[in-house]
Amino acid sequence: MSNKVRGLLLVVSSPSGAGKTTLCTRLRQEFAQLRFSVSYTTRKPRPGETHGREYYFVDPADFTEMVARDEFAEYALVHGNNYGTSARLINDALGSGADLLFDIDYQGGRQLKAKFPGDVVLVFILPPSLQELERRLRARNTDAPEVIERRLRVARDELRRYKEYDYIIVNDDLSRAYDVLRSVYVSETFRCGRQQAAAEAVLSGQQVLDIGGHLGAISVLGPRLEEA
């Protein structure tokens, strides 16, 4: 037997522009085993976005059909567009012990927590101020002015949802914010509930190795030779 028995579902949310994509990208670069949940959306691709990498870009009729076929673990209307998470992706990941990272809004985080209460860890990224949030959204230069206005209008409402989250990280200095996100991920991996396989294997007389560079994953070698 190898690997973890059950992975974790790491949900990162924030108002648009607070920096969650930047932070999530760094986390994925450092931890190759952390899979990213690519969502489905009816939003049009931004320049540089690729179908299947940032999102699966679908038209509203396809999205509605996917809802009818119950293919989403969660879905929501965000800033006037539909977004949804594939249920199969989550079930495959949990079944194989893989960890999954989600960049989804508070409505999605809430739905996933209700469906997978023991697996979901909710992280909220806070901008240092509303002024800085606006500056970042404009400096990013990826959205039309009216889209930015709309996102700023709902930012306060999104910020009020922080109470539903397990962790809050202020993204002022990017390196410091990243260090905290990284610590949350590492610590959550070693929660008792996620490492039971290791303890039970040692108790049953087997030898357990942690798999180098593969956070929290173990390999059970069977009984040590001298005990066999």
Ligand code: ADP
């Ligand atoms: P989100 O995914 O939350 O919408 P992004 O990751 O796209 O946000 O970040 C929004 C903009 O702010 C980007 O241009 C990004 O480079 C910048 N940014 C992210 N974190 C910081 C930070 N700590 N300080 C300054 N700029 C940042």
Ligand code: 5GP
């Ligand atoms: P953007 O259009 O800037 O990529 O994302 C807009 C918002 O939609 C962000 O808050 C992002 O986290 C959220 N989002 C992206 N994918 C999903 C998803 O599958 N479900 C939900 N509920 N929100 C999502």
